[in-house]
Amino acid sequence: xxxxxxxxxxxxxxxxxxxxDLEQFLLRQGEKLLASGFxxxxxxxxxxxxxxxxxxxHAAEQGGGPISFVQQFYNLSYPEAVTCLLGGEQGxxxxxxxxxxxxxxxxxxxxxxxxxxxxxxxxxLKNRFLDRDVVSAFVRAxxxxxSCEKFKGGTSEHHNVVFxxxxxxxxxxxxxKRSINSIGKTFRINVEGSDPRCSFHHTGSSEQLYIFEAxxxxxxxxxxxxxxxxxxxxxxxxxxxxHAMLWMLExxxxxxxxxxxxxxDAAGIEAGGRLTDILWERGYDSIEILQSEYKxxxxxxxxxxxxxxxxxxxxxxxxxxxxxxxxxxxxxxECTSQNRLEQDxxxxxxxxxxxxxxxxxxxxxxxxxxxxxxxxxxxxxELRQMGELRSREELVCELQCxxxxxxxxxxxxxxxxELAGQLHSILERASAPGIRSKVExxxxxxxxxxxxxxFAKVPxxxxxxxxxxxxKQEQMVSQHEMTxxx
Numbered sequence: 275x276x277x278x279x280x281x282x283x284x285x286x287x288x289x290x291x292x293x294x295d296l297e298q299f300l301l302r303q304g305e306k307l308l309a310s311g312f313x314x315x316x317x318x319x320x321x322x323x324x325x326x327x328x329x330x331x332h333a334a335e336q337g338g339g340p341i342s343f344v345q346q347f348y349n350l351s352y353p354e355a356v357t358c359l360l361g362g363e364q365g366x367x368x369x370x371x372x373x374x375x376x377x378x379x380x381x382x383x384x385x386x387x388x389x390x391x392x393x394x395x396x397x398x399l400k401n402r403f404l405d406r407d408v409v410s411a412f413v414r415a416x417x418x419x420x421s422c423e424k425f426k427g428g429t430s431e432h433h434n435v436v437f438x439x440x441x442x443x444x445x446x447x448x449x450x451k452r453s454i455n456s457i458g459k460t461f462r463i464n465v466e467g468s469d470p471r472c473s474f475h476h477t478g479s480s481e482q483l484y485i486f487e488a489x490x491x492x493x494x495x496x497x498x499x500x501x502x503x504x505x506x507x508x509x510x511x512x513x514x515x516x517h518a519m520l521w522m523l524e525x526x527x528x529x530x531x532x533x534x535x536x537x538x539d540a541a542g543i544e545a546g547g548r549l550t551d552i553l554w555e556r557g558y559d560s561i562e563i564l565q566s567e568y569k570x571x572x573x574x575x576x577x578x579x580x581x582x583x584x585x586x587x588x589x590x591x592x593x594x595x596x597x598x599x600x601x602x603x604x605x606x607x608e609c610t611s612q613n614r615l616e617q618d619x620x621x622x623x624x625x626x627x628x629x630x631x632x633x634x635x636x637x638x639x640x641x642x643x644x645x646x647x648x649x650x651x652x653x654x655x656e657l658r659q660m661g662e663l664r665s666r667e668e669l670v671c672e673l674q675c676x677x678x679x680x681x682x683x684x685x686x687x688x689x690x691x692e693l694a695g696q697l698h699s700i701l702e703r704a705s706a707p708g709i710r711s712k713v714e715x716x717x718x719x720x721x722x723x724x725x726x727x728x729f730a731k732v733p734x735x736x737x738x739x740x741x742x743x744x745x746k747q748e749q750m751v752s753q754h755e756m757t758x759x760x
Contacts, residue, residue: 290360291359292340293327294327295326296326296327296328296329299359305317306515307324317515321685329343358463380466380467382465382466383465385421385423385436385449387420387436390420391419393433393454394418394433394435403497404497404575405500408503412476412493416440417440418436418438420433420434420435421434432453435451436449437474437512438474439468439473439518441469442525447472448468448469448470448472449465450462450463450464450510452490462488464512470512470517470518471520471521472518473512473518475508476504477525478506479505481530481531482507482529482531483508483526483531484506484533484535485519485533485535485549486508486510486535486536486571487542487570488570489512490572491510491570491571492510494575514549516552519532520556530558531560532553532562533561533562533563534546535565535566535571536549538568538570538586539569540589543680546563547679566586568583568584568585569584569585589679590741591734596674598737600670602647602670602730603647603650603666603669605647606669608644615651615652616701616705619645619649619652620701622648623693623729627694630687635736642733643729646673646726646729649722649723649726650669650723650726653669656722657719660712660719673726673727673730677730677734682734682735686732686735693729696725696728699721700725704718
C-alpha cells in the first residue's frame, strides 16, 4: 500500500491551516490581487474576493476558508491542501489572518537534488511520454532535476520533479515542484520565495513566444513539435497569472507573436481571453490561440500512443452563445416601429425585472433577449442613418463575437442595477436635443451595440450555468456509482 504522508493532522495543525492569511498565501503563489473596497479580488478570476482567511466566489455563490480554497482552486486533496498551507515538508506556517504583524518573506532556496534522476526520467518518459532529447536539453540547461526531501520529523523520502526558473543573469529565482506520482492526485506547488516573473522557460532567437499553464504542458508541446523548437521561446506560468509572460516580453524585445497554448477547458479558455486583453493593452497585436485536440498537450501525446485521453471541454458560454444570438437576430423582426425602439426596450427590460422578482427566470430570459434584439435594431438604425448597411447575419455575428466568457462572470442577481444604469444613460443621450456630429453619432451607435451585448450576456450566462449545474450533478452521480461498486 502506498504511504501518503500527513494523512493525520493534529487539531493544532488544522487550526493553523484554517487561519492562514489567504492574501499573503496567494501573493506567494504568484497570484495578482486587485483592491476591491475592504476586500481583494483575484485578478485571474474577478468573481473571487479575498478578505483575511475567507474567500467567496460570487459566480458560484460559494466560499469558505483557506483549506477549501486550496482544495478547489489548486485541485489538491485535503491532506495535500493542509500540507501546502503549512508550508509543505519544511513545516513553515504562513501568517495567520488574526495576526497584524507581517512576517519577513522566506528567502528562496532550491529543493535539495537527488543523487540521480532515474525516477524523474522514468516518470517523464514512461508516464508522460516526453521526448528524451527534449527532457535532457532542459536538464543540461540546469532548469530540470529530481529532488529528494524528507518530511519534518520523519525518515521517509519524497521525490519531486523540480522545474527551475532563472533570471536574466542565470540565477535561479523560481522553482515549481511536482510529485513523481502516476496514481491518484498529484502534489504541485511553487517553492516559497519564488519570484513569479521568473518561471520555468526557454529563450530562443525567433520572434515567437509560446505560453503554457504548466511545465509539463510546455515539455509536451515541444515533444509534439520538435522541429527547430530551440529557436522559439517558451514559458510556463505555473498557473494562469500573467507575471511570467510579461517578464519574458520585457526581456525579449524582439518577440512579435505570442501564442497562447493554455488548457482546452473552461478555465483555460477564460484565461486565454484575459491574457489576450492584457497583451492588447500593451500593444501586442499578433496573438494566436493554439488549442490542443484533447484537454491539454500531454493528453494529445497519450492519444497518439493509443491510450485513453481526457477529452477537451468547450466553454458552456461558447456552446450556447450561437443559438441565443441567433434567436436574438430572428427577434429583430419584432421591431416593427423604428420610432418606438426606445420605448419598447424600456418595456422589455421592465418585464425582465418583474419576472426576475417573482421567480420566473424563463420568462425573464425571454424578455431580456427581446430587449437585446431591440437594442441591436437601434444600433442598426444609427448605422443606416450614417450610410452604413449591415445584414442581419452580420449584426448577429458582431453581437456574438463580443460575448467573451472571461468578461461575462459574476452573479446575475447583481446585474440588474448595472443594466438599468446602462439603459438609462443611453436613453438620456439618445433623447438629448441638437444635431449630433459624426463622432457623436458613432458613439451613440456603439452604445446601442454595447447595450445589446450586455443584455445578451444575461441569457448566455444563465443557460451556461444550467449546463454547469447539470455537469456537476452527473459527476456526483458518477462518483456515487463508482463508490457503490467499490
